[in-house]
Amino acid sequence: MKRKNPGFGTLAIHAGQSPDPSTGAIMTPIFQTSTYVQKAPNQTQGYDYSRSGNPTRSALEGNIAGLEGAEWGLGFSSGMAAITCVLHLLEAGDHVVAGNDLYGGTFRLLRTVFEKFGVETTFVDLTDLDAFQAALQKNTKLVMLETPTNPLLRCCDLRAIAKICRRKKLLTLADNTFATPYLQRPIDLGCDLVVHSTTKYLGGHSDVVGGMLVGNGEELRARLAHFQNSCGGTPGPMDSFLVLRGTKTLHVRMQRHCESALKIAKWLESHKKVARVYYPGLPSHETYRTAKKQMKHGGGMVSVELKATVAQAKRFCSRLEVFALAESLGGVESLVDHPASMTHASIPKKERKKAGLEDGLIRLSVGIEDLDDLVADLDQALKRL
Numbered sequence: 518m519k520r521k522n523p524g525f526g527t528l529a530i531h532a533g534q535s536p537d538p539s540t541g542a543i544m545t546p547i548f549q550t551s552t553y554v555q556k557a558p559n560q561t562q563g564y565d566y567s568r569s570g571n572p573t574r575s576a577l578e579g580n581i582a583g584l585e586g587a588e589w590g591l592g593f594s595s596g597m598a599a600i601t602c603v604l605h606l607l608e609a610g611d612h613v614v615a616g617n618d619l620y621g622g623t624f625r626l627l628r629t630v631f632e633k634f635g636v637e638t639t640f641v642d643l644t645d646l647d648a649f650q651a652a653l654q655k656n657t658k659l660v661m662l663e664t665p666t667n668p669l670l671r672c673c674d675l676r677a678i679a680k681i682c683r684r685k686k687l688l689t690l691a692d693n694t695f696a697t698p699y700l701q702r703p704i705d706l707g708c709d710l711v712v713h714s715t716t717k718y719l720g721g722h723s724d725v726v727g728g729m730l731v732g733n734g735e736e737l738r739a740r741l742a743h744f745q746n747s748c749g750g751t752p753g754p755m756d757s758f759l760v761l762r763g764t765k766t767l768h769v770r771m772q773r774h775c776e777s778a779l780k781i782a783k784w785l786e787s788h789k790k791v792a793r794v795y796y797p798g799l800p801s802h803e804t805y806r807t808a809k810k811q812m813k814h815g816g817g818m819v820s821v822e823l824k825a826t827v828a829q830a831k832r833f834c835s836r837l838e839v840f841a842l843a844e845s846l847g848g849v850e851s852l853v854d855h856p857a858s859m860t861h862a863s864i865p866k867k868e869r870k871k872a873g874l875e876d877g878l879i880r881l882s883v884g885i886e887d888l889d890d891l892v893a894d895l896d897q898a899l900k901r902l
Protein backbone atom coordinates (compact mmCIF):
# COMPACT_ATOMS: atom_id res chain seq x y z
CA MET A 518 0.00 0.00 0.00
CA LYS A 519 1.31 3.46 -0.90
CA ARG A 520 -0.20 5.49 1.93
CA LYS A 521 2.22 6.12 4.80
CA ASN A 522 1.21 4.87 8.26
CA PRO A 523 -2.29 3.68 7.38
CA GLY A 524 -4.67 2.99 10.26
CA PHE A 525 -5.41 -0.54 11.44
CA GLY A 526 -8.74 -0.86 9.62
CA THR A 527 -7.17 0.27 6.35
CA LEU A 528 -4.35 -2.24 6.82
CA ALA A 529 -6.81 -5.03 7.63
CA ILE A 530 -8.53 -4.52 4.29
CA HIS A 531 -5.57 -3.60 2.10
CA ALA A 532 -2.25 -4.89 3.52
CA GLY A 533 -0.73 -7.51 1.21
CA GLN A 534 -3.63 -7.17 -1.21
CA SER A 535 -3.60 -5.98 -4.78
CA PRO A 536 -6.10 -6.62 -7.55
CA ASP A 537 -5.37 -9.72 -9.62
CA PRO A 538 -3.16 -8.49 -12.49
CA SER A 539 -4.66 -10.83 -15.09
CA THR A 540 -8.34 -9.97 -14.52
CA GLY A 541 -8.56 -7.00 -12.17
CA ALA A 542 -10.49 -9.11 -9.63
CA ILE A 543 -10.48 -6.97 -6.49
CA MET A 544 -10.40 -9.98 -4.18
CA THR A 545 -7.42 -12.33 -4.23
CA PRO A 546 -8.51 -15.40 -6.21
CA ILE A 547 -8.38 -18.87 -4.66
CA PHE A 548 -5.46 -20.24 -6.66
CA GLN A 549 -6.57 -23.84 -6.40
CA THR A 550 -3.53 -25.30 -8.11
CA SER A 551 -0.70 -27.57 -7.04
CA THR A 552 1.76 -26.59 -9.73
CA TYR A 553 2.65 -23.77 -12.16
CA VAL A 554 3.68 -23.90 -15.80
CA GLN A 555 7.26 -22.79 -16.41
CA LYS A 556 8.27 -20.85 -19.53
CA ALA A 557 11.49 -22.83 -19.74
CA PRO A 558 13.07 -25.22 -17.22
CA ASN A 559 13.47 -23.32 -13.94
CA GLN A 560 11.95 -20.14 -15.42
CA THR A 561 8.93 -19.52 -13.18
CA GLN A 562 6.72 -16.52 -12.48
CA GLY A 563 7.57 -16.76 -8.79
CA TYR A 564 5.75 -20.00 -8.00
CA ASP A 565 6.70 -23.58 -8.78
CA TYR A 566 4.78 -25.84 -6.38
CA SER A 567 2.04 -24.96 -3.89
CA ARG A 568 3.69 -26.41 -0.79
CA SER A 569 6.55 -23.98 -1.41
CA GLY A 570 4.32 -21.05 -2.35
CA ASN A 571 0.85 -20.13 -3.52
CA PRO A 572 -0.45 -16.65 -4.43
CA THR A 573 -3.52 -16.85 -2.14
CA ARG A 574 -1.25 -17.84 0.73
CA SER A 575 1.20 -15.04 -0.16
CA ALA A 576 -1.62 -12.49 0.04
CA LEU A 577 -2.55 -13.78 3.50
CA GLU A 578 1.06 -13.79 4.68
CA GLY A 579 1.46 -10.17 3.57
CA ASN A 580 -1.80 -9.17 5.19
CA ILE A 581 -1.10 -10.54 8.67
CA ALA A 582 2.52 -9.35 8.57
CA GLY A 583 1.11 -5.88 7.86
CA LEU A 584 -1.31 -6.06 10.78
CA GLU A 585 1.45 -7.11 13.18
CA GLY A 586 3.86 -4.46 11.88
CA ALA A 587 6.28 -7.18 10.73
CA GLU A 588 8.29 -7.55 7.53
CA TRP A 589 7.17 -11.03 6.55
CA GLY A 590 4.68 -13.78 7.31
CA LEU A 591 4.69 -17.56 6.85
CA GLY A 592 1.39 -19.41 6.63
CA PHE A 593 0.66 -22.82 8.17
CA SER A 594 -2.09 -25.39 8.20
CA SER A 595 -2.64 -24.82 11.94
CA GLY A 596 -1.36 -22.84 14.88
CA MET A 597 0.47 -25.94 16.10
CA ALA A 598 2.24 -26.32 12.73
CA ALA A 599 3.43 -22.71 13.06
CA ILE A 600 4.75 -23.28 16.59
CA THR A 601 6.37 -26.56 15.47
CA CYS A 602 8.20 -24.65 12.74
CA VAL A 603 9.79 -22.34 15.31
CA LEU A 604 10.81 -25.30 17.49
CA HIS A 605 12.65 -26.78 14.50
CA LEU A 606 15.19 -23.98 14.90
CA LEU A 607 16.39 -25.83 18.02
CA GLU A 608 18.78 -28.73 18.39
CA ALA A 609 19.14 -31.55 20.91
CA GLY A 610 20.57 -30.07 24.10
CA ASP A 611 18.83 -26.72 23.68
CA HIS A 612 16.49 -25.41 26.36
CA VAL A 613 13.20 -23.53 26.16
CA VAL A 614 11.55 -21.33 28.77
CA ALA A 615 7.77 -21.12 28.42
CA GLY A 616 4.81 -19.85 30.41
CA ASN A 617 3.29 -22.27 32.92
CA ASP A 618 -0.29 -21.65 31.82
CA LEU A 619 0.14 -21.59 28.08
CA TYR A 620 -2.14 -23.21 25.53
CA GLY A 621 -2.60 -26.91 26.35
CA GLY A 622 -1.56 -28.04 22.87
CA THR A 623 1.71 -26.11 23.10
CA PHE A 624 2.44 -27.71 26.47
CA ARG A 625 1.75 -31.14 24.96
CA LEU A 626 3.97 -30.42 21.94
CA LEU A 627 6.91 -29.42 24.14
CA ARG A 628 6.46 -32.27 26.63
CA THR A 629 5.54 -35.22 24.46
CA VAL A 630 7.16 -34.41 21.12
CA PHE A 631 10.20 -32.16 21.43
CA GLU A 632 11.38 -33.48 24.77
CA LYS A 633 12.13 -36.85 23.18
CA PHE A 634 14.40 -35.12 20.67
CA GLY A 635 16.44 -33.68 23.53
CA VAL A 636 14.83 -30.22 23.72
CA GLU A 637 13.87 -29.53 27.32
CA THR A 638 11.45 -26.90 28.57
CA THR A 639 11.09 -25.13 31.88
CA PHE A 640 7.58 -23.84 32.51
CA VAL A 641 7.48 -20.74 34.65
CA ASP A 642 5.13 -17.97 35.78
CA LEU A 643 6.04 -15.28 33.25
CA THR A 644 4.35 -12.53 35.27
CA ASP A 645 7.14 -12.99 37.83
CA LEU A 646 10.26 -11.51 36.19
CA ASP A 647 12.58 -12.87 38.90
CA ALA A 648 11.23 -16.38 38.46
CA PHE A 649 11.56 -15.96 34.71
CA GLN A 650 15.21 -14.95 34.92
CA ALA A 651 15.93 -17.76 37.36
CA ALA A 652 14.56 -20.25 34.83
CA LEU A 653 17.04 -19.19 32.14
CA GLN A 654 19.93 -21.61 31.64
CA LYS A 655 23.20 -21.47 29.72
CA ASN A 656 21.61 -23.55 26.96
CA THR A 657 18.34 -21.59 26.78
CA LYS A 658 17.69 -20.57 23.18
CA LEU A 659 13.99 -19.78 22.96
CA VAL A 660 11.47 -18.02 25.19
CA MET A 661 7.82 -18.74 24.45
CA LEU A 662 5.37 -16.09 25.60
CA GLU A 663 1.62 -16.08 25.56
CA THR A 664 -0.47 -13.18 26.78
CA PRO A 665 -3.24 -13.09 27.80
CA THR A 666 -2.95 -16.75 28.79
CA ASN A 667 -5.52 -19.41 28.47
CA PRO A 668 -7.78 -19.62 30.44
CA LEU A 669 -6.79 -17.37 33.37
CA LEU A 670 -6.08 -14.48 31.00
CA ARG A 671 -2.97 -13.44 32.85
CA CYS A 672 -0.75 -10.94 31.07
CA CYS A 673 3.03 -11.01 31.10
CA ASP A 674 5.01 -7.87 30.34
CA LEU A 675 6.11 -8.34 26.73
CA ARG A 676 8.35 -5.29 26.65
CA ALA A 677 10.18 -6.17 29.88
CA ILE A 678 10.73 -9.82 28.91
CA ALA A 679 11.78 -8.95 25.35
CA LYS A 680 14.33 -6.52 26.74
CA ILE A 681 15.91 -9.17 28.96
CA CYS A 682 15.95 -11.64 26.06
CA ARG A 683 17.57 -9.17 23.66
CA ARG A 684 20.37 -8.59 26.11
CA LYS A 685 20.94 -12.34 26.42
CA LYS A 686 20.45 -12.95 22.66
CA LEU A 687 17.50 -15.29 23.23
CA LEU A 688 14.85 -15.65 20.57
CA THR A 689 11.37 -14.58 21.73
CA LEU A 690 8.17 -16.01 20.31
CA ALA A 691 4.87 -14.41 21.35
CA ASP A 692 1.60 -16.25 20.82
CA ASN A 693 -0.77 -13.38 20.03
CA THR A 694 -3.82 -15.52 19.33
CA PHE A 695 -5.94 -14.19 22.21
CA ALA A 696 -5.12 -10.50 21.84
CA THR A 697 -4.78 -10.19 18.04
CA PRO A 698 -2.75 -7.31 16.57
CA TYR A 699 -5.79 -5.07 16.98
CA LEU A 700 -5.17 -5.06 20.72
CA GLN A 701 -1.46 -5.73 21.04
CA ARG A 702 1.57 -5.84 18.74
CA PRO A 703 4.43 -7.88 20.25
CA ILE A 704 6.92 -6.93 17.50
CA ASP A 705 6.53 -3.25 18.44
CA LEU A 706 7.25 -4.28 22.03
CA GLY A 707 10.54 -5.96 21.08
CA CYS A 708 9.61 -9.61 20.45
CA ASP A 709 11.26 -11.43 17.53
CA LEU A 710 8.42 -13.64 16.32
CA VAL A 711 4.65 -13.66 16.64
CA VAL A 712 2.56 -16.77 16.16
CA HIS A 713 -1.18 -17.06 15.60
CA SER A 714 -3.72 -19.73 15.54
CA THR A 715 -5.67 -18.03 12.74
CA THR A 716 -8.39 -20.52 13.60
CA LYS A 717 -9.46 -18.06 16.30
CA TYR A 718 -9.99 -14.29 15.96
CA LEU A 719 -8.11 -13.73 12.69
CA GLY A 720 -10.29 -16.24 10.83
CA GLY A 721 -13.10 -15.23 13.14
CA HIS A 722 -15.91 -17.39 11.77
CA SER A 723 -15.10 -20.88 13.13
CA ASP A 724 -14.86 -22.25 9.61
CA VAL A 725 -11.12 -22.84 9.16
CA VAL A 726 -8.04 -24.13 11.01
CA GLY A 727 -4.82 -22.26 10.30
CA GLY A 728 -1.63 -20.74 11.65
CA MET A 729 0.69 -17.83 10.92
CA LEU A 730 4.17 -16.81 11.91
CA VAL A 731 5.44 -13.27 11.41
CA GLY A 732 8.76 -11.60 12.08
CA ASN A 733 11.56 -9.39 10.82
CA GLY A 734 14.86 -10.02 9.07
CA GLU A 735 15.63 -12.05 5.96
CA GLU A 736 17.97 -14.52 7.68
CA LEU A 737 15.37 -15.65 10.19
CA ARG A 738 12.70 -15.75 7.47
CA ALA A 739 14.84 -17.96 5.24
CA ARG A 740 15.59 -20.42 8.06
CA LEU A 741 11.93 -20.69 9.01
CA ALA A 742 10.75 -20.85 5.38
CA HIS A 743 13.13 -23.80 4.94
CA PHE A 744 11.37 -25.69 7.75
CA GLN A 745 7.94 -24.57 6.53
CA ASN A 746 8.67 -26.08 3.10
CA SER A 747 10.64 -29.11 4.36
CA CYS A 748 8.07 -30.17 6.96
CA GLY A 749 5.14 -29.25 4.75
CA GLY A 750 2.46 -28.04 7.19
CA THR A 751 1.26 -25.35 4.82
CA PRO A 752 -2.30 -24.06 4.35
CA GLY A 753 -4.30 -24.70 1.20
CA PRO A 754 -5.53 -21.82 -0.97
CA MET A 755 -9.16 -22.15 0.17
CA ASP A 756 -8.13 -21.97 3.83
CA SER A 757 -5.87 -19.01 3.11
CA PHE A 758 -8.77 -17.25 1.38
CA LEU A 759 -11.09 -17.85 4.33
CA VAL A 760 -8.63 -16.38 6.82
CA LEU A 761 -8.05 -13.44 4.50
CA ARG A 762 -11.79 -12.88 4.39
CA GLY A 763 -11.80 -12.89 8.20
CA THR A 764 -8.98 -10.43 8.73
CA LYS A 765 -10.78 -7.76 6.71
CA THR A 766 -13.31 -7.29 9.53
CA LEU A 767 -10.94 -7.97 12.44
CA HIS A 768 -11.06 -4.43 13.81
CA VAL A 769 -14.86 -4.24 13.71
CA ARG A 770 -15.34 -7.65 15.29
CA MET A 771 -12.70 -7.11 17.98
CA GLN A 772 -14.25 -3.82 19.01
CA ARG A 773 -17.61 -5.54 19.62
CA HIS A 774 -16.03 -8.62 21.27
CA CYS A 775 -14.23 -6.31 23.71
CA GLU A 776 -17.20 -4.09 24.51
CA SER A 777 -19.50 -7.03 25.23
CA ALA A 778 -16.86 -9.00 27.15
CA LEU A 779 -16.15 -6.07 29.47
CA LYS A 780 -19.85 -5.60 30.21
CA ILE A 781 -20.34 -9.32 30.84
CA ALA A 782 -17.25 -9.47 33.06
CA LYS A 783 -18.55 -6.58 35.18
CA TRP A 784 -22.01 -8.11 35.39
CA LEU A 785 -20.62 -11.51 36.43
CA GLU A 786 -18.34 -9.93 39.01
CA SER A 787 -21.37 -8.67 40.94
CA HIS A 788 -23.30 -11.96 40.68
CA LYS A 789 -23.67 -13.87 43.95
CA LYS A 790 -23.12 -17.29 42.38
CA VAL A 791 -19.77 -16.24 40.98
CA ALA A 792 -16.63 -16.70 43.08
CA ARG A 793 -14.23 -14.90 40.78
CA VAL A 794 -13.98 -13.32 37.34
CA TYR A 795 -10.83 -13.26 35.25
CA TYR A 796 -10.81 -10.50 32.64
CA PRO A 797 -7.71 -8.48 31.64
CA GLY A 798 -9.74 -5.28 31.44
CA LEU A 799 -11.06 -5.45 35.03
CA PRO A 800 -9.07 -3.61 37.72
CA SER A 801 -9.62 -6.65 39.97
CA HIS A 802 -7.55 -8.83 37.64
CA GLU A 803 -4.11 -9.62 38.96
CA THR A 804 -2.29 -8.40 35.84
CA TYR A 805 -4.56 -5.44 35.04
CA ARG A 806 -1.70 -2.95 35.05
CA THR A 807 0.33 -4.94 32.55
CA ALA A 808 -2.72 -5.37 30.32
CA LYS A 809 -3.39 -1.65 30.47
CA LYS A 810 0.18 -0.93 29.35
CA GLN A 811 0.25 -3.19 26.31
CA MET A 812 -3.35 -3.90 25.26
CA LYS A 813 -5.83 -1.50 23.72
CA HIS A 814 -8.81 -3.26 25.37
CA GLY A 815 -9.35 -6.37 27.49
CA GLY A 816 -10.19 -8.79 24.67
CA GLY A 817 -13.15 -11.08 24.04
CA MET A 818 -12.43 -13.86 26.52
CA VAL A 819 -13.84 -14.00 30.06
CA SER A 820 -13.16 -16.77 32.58
CA VAL A 821 -15.41 -17.34 35.56
CA GLU A 822 -15.01 -19.45 38.65
CA LEU A 823 -18.48 -20.51 39.70
CA LYS A 824 -19.45 -21.31 43.26
CA ALA A 825 -20.10 -24.83 42.06
CA THR A 826 -18.83 -28.38 42.07
CA VAL A 827 -17.37 -29.92 38.91
CA ALA A 828 -20.70 -31.60 38.17
CA GLN A 829 -22.64 -28.35 38.66
CA ALA A 830 -20.20 -26.44 36.47
CA LYS A 831 -20.59 -29.00 33.71
CA ARG A 832 -24.40 -28.80 33.99
CA PHE A 833 -24.17 -24.99 33.83
CA CYS A 834 -22.32 -25.26 30.51
CA SER A 835 -24.90 -27.62 29.06
CA ARG A 836 -27.78 -25.37 30.09
CA LEU A 837 -26.55 -22.35 28.17
CA GLU A 838 -28.54 -21.84 24.98
CA VAL A 839 -26.89 -18.96 23.11
CA PHE A 840 -23.37 -19.87 24.26
CA ALA A 841 -22.52 -23.13 22.48
CA LEU A 842 -20.57 -25.77 24.38
CA ALA A 843 -17.44 -26.19 22.27
CA GLU A 844 -13.68 -25.94 22.25
CA SER A 845 -11.99 -23.11 20.37
CA LEU A 846 -12.73 -19.40 20.57
CA GLY A 847 -12.65 -16.15 18.67
CA GLY A 848 -15.56 -16.72 16.30
CA VAL A 849 -18.56 -14.44 15.83
CA GLU A 850 -20.66 -16.84 17.91
CA SER A 851 -20.36 -17.17 21.68
CA LEU A 852 -18.81 -20.34 23.08
CA VAL A 853 -18.41 -21.83 26.53
CA ASP A 854 -15.68 -24.22 27.58
CA HIS A 855 -14.94 -26.20 30.74
CA PRO A 856 -11.11 -26.22 30.66
CA ALA A 857 -10.58 -29.03 33.17
CA SER A 858 -12.57 -31.53 31.10
CA MET A 859 -12.12 -30.04 27.62
CA THR A 860 -9.32 -27.75 26.36
CA HIS A 861 -6.92 -28.37 29.24
CA ALA A 862 -7.64 -32.04 29.85
CA SER A 863 -4.24 -32.94 28.36
CA ILE A 864 -2.49 -31.12 31.23
CA PRO A 865 -2.17 -33.48 34.22
CA LYS A 866 -4.46 -32.54 37.12
CA LYS A 867 -1.50 -31.83 39.40
CA GLU A 868 0.02 -29.38 36.91
CA ARG A 869 -3.40 -27.80 36.35
CA LYS A 870 -3.84 -27.16 40.07
CA LYS A 871 -0.34 -25.75 40.30
CA ALA A 872 -1.19 -23.26 37.56
CA GLY A 873 -4.41 -22.26 39.34
CA LEU A 874 -6.91 -23.94 37.02
CA GLU A 875 -9.72 -24.91 39.36
CA ASP A 876 -12.17 -27.64 38.35
CA GLY A 877 -15.13 -25.23 38.52
CA LEU A 878 -13.63 -22.75 36.07
CA ILE A 879 -15.66 -21.83 32.97
CA ARG A 880 -14.23 -20.00 29.96
CA LEU A 881 -16.42 -17.81 27.77
CA SER A 882 -15.59 -16.70 24.26
CA VAL A 883 -17.91 -13.72 24.01
CA GLY A 884 -19.29 -13.46 20.48
CA ILE A 885 -20.84 -10.53 18.68
CA GLU A 886 -24.51 -11.43 19.22
CA ASP A 887 -26.71 -8.88 21.00
CA LEU A 888 -25.41 -8.30 24.50
CA ASP A 889 -28.87 -8.57 26.10
CA ASP A 890 -29.29 -12.09 24.77
CA LEU A 891 -25.88 -13.15 26.07
CA VAL A 892 -26.53 -11.76 29.56
CA ALA A 893 -30.03 -13.29 29.71
CA ASP A 894 -28.56 -16.66 28.73
CA LEU A 895 -25.93 -16.55 31.46
CA ASP A 896 -28.54 -15.34 33.94
CA GLN A 897 -30.95 -18.24 33.37
CA ALA A 898 -28.16 -20.82 33.71
CA LEU A 899 -26.77 -19.16 36.85
CA LYS A 900 -30.24 -19.09 38.45
CA ARG A 901 -30.52 -22.86 38.02
CA LEU A 902 -27.09 -23.59 39.51
Ligand SMILES: *Cc1c(COP(=O)(O)O)cnc(C)c1O
Pocket residue numbers: 595596597598620622623663667692694695713714715716717726727728
Ligand atom coordinates in the same frame (compact mmCIF):
# COMPACT_ATOMS: atom_id res chain seq x y z
C1 LIG B 1 -5.81 -22.66 19.37
C2 LIG B 1 -4.52 -22.15 19.86
C3 LIG B 1 -3.31 -22.67 19.39
C4 LIG B 1 -3.24 -23.83 18.42
O1 LIG B 1 -3.75 -23.50 17.18
P1 LIG B 1 -4.44 -24.56 16.19
O2 LIG B 1 -4.87 -23.71 15.04
O3 LIG B 1 -5.58 -25.18 16.92
O4 LIG B 1 -3.40 -25.55 15.84
C5 LIG B 1 -2.14 -22.12 19.86
N1 LIG B 1 -2.15 -21.12 20.76
C6 LIG B 1 -3.28 -20.61 21.23
C7 LIG B 1 -3.23 -19.51 22.23
C8 LIG B 1 -4.52 -21.11 20.81
O5 LIG B 1 -5.64 -20.60 21.31
